[in-house]
Amino acid sequence: MANLSGRAALVTGGSRGIGAAIVKRLASDGAQVAFTYSASPDQAQQVVDQVQKAGGKAIAIKADATDQAAVRSAVQQAAKEFGKIDILVNNAGIAVLAPIADFSEADFERSLSVNVRSVFTATQEAVRNMPDGGRIIHIGSTNAERMPFAGGSVYALTKGALASFTQGLARDLGSRSITVNNIQPGPVDTDLNPASGPFAETMLSLLALKRYGHADEIAGMVSYLAGPEAGYITGASLLIDGGFAA
Template identity: 80%
Template sequence: MVSLTGKAALVTGGSRGIGAAIVLRLASEGASVAFTYSASSEQANRLVDQVAKAGGKAVAIKADAADQEAVREAVRQTAKHFGKIDILVNNAGIIVLGSITEIQEADFQRILSINVHSVFTATQEAVHHMPDGGRILHIGSVNSERMPFVGGSVYALTKGAIFSFTKGLARDLGPRNITVNNIQPGPVDTDANPASGPFAETMLGLMALKRYGKGEEIAGLVSYLAGPEAAYITGASILIDGGFAA
């Protein structure tokens, strides 16, 4: 089923991990997809080629999520390239861990800029280019609802902000039938947090399902919420966490 034919999407932080899985899934559903990346043009170009070989269309745009003007310009480039933005996926994010007495001001400002400010910036710009009935999806975290280990307070703060922003934004954009939803993954097997990494044993001990999630599973939920069957879902924060918060 190709449910997103004719749609244009932008995925921030889309060159690897969960973001790349989302790009691949949206393209496979028929959407034309732009994605931002901050560092490796080689990695981004490989993803563009992978999408093309599968018969899809993707465009890579270099934009550091900590640079708000770069984020805004990436949205404008996407709209100029495709003529519109039907789907925005705010995926870019970082993790900063440490006791509240140890977090440095520069680290605090950077995680706020990427995890919160860039979500606001991309969303504010995108709605100017989004037809009525569009979709805005945030990739939040289960840690907005549960932080069971020491050192995660600042990360949880940023994801809690996205939880609340989702509700308010759904009200703001409801009159235009634009839905806004927040996907909250638990541990997912990525380069940044591998299932064989140093935190894996601790994470698995907190979960009902004793495995890490897959990027493709997160992408499947994104695809559903971006599609026509999810038109009545908005303002929701949906856990996809293997029972981490159960």
């Protein structure tokens, strides 16, 4: 486990799935953790309660990732609560799949707003409240490197943007010893993409390891990148995808 005692973290989209696993892992490693949620206060409170029961500290902040003012306000609220933000995890994201000829402008704008614009907004505000030596971690997707089925072009576009943003940010923030990295998961067993769901057979056929990933496995990689041993890793897009892109 990384020793994150005394560190303050913000995780966007932390009330369920991968985000919730990240919140709980960072808290168990000793960090104080704030996280955003959009529409499920009961789920968010459940995550807070689980962290507190385990002896950690977490707070939930309502902020829809499509609302950039709300995203900025959430970062400011977390910074005010903790006095700083040492670790930012940009986890909030959506996947809208459709043939490009039928892809609606509204879905395109929503995809950009959540998957790209909110990452820019949260990052910009976080670095204003981040001490030197901080950590920025994006949750991208293996689909930035491989999209083996039709209908995912816009999703791939947004996750590819994260990979490029990561490299540019690493240069922007290197002088402050702030590292910036992009984790690219493959299929992960969550309520939005269950291992027993309608896409499971197709996904399993594309994996070298014939199973879905677990949210705790993604959280473990976040923990490592957030910790002291990963101080020389920056500008990287790291696959954790069971060989999906192999």
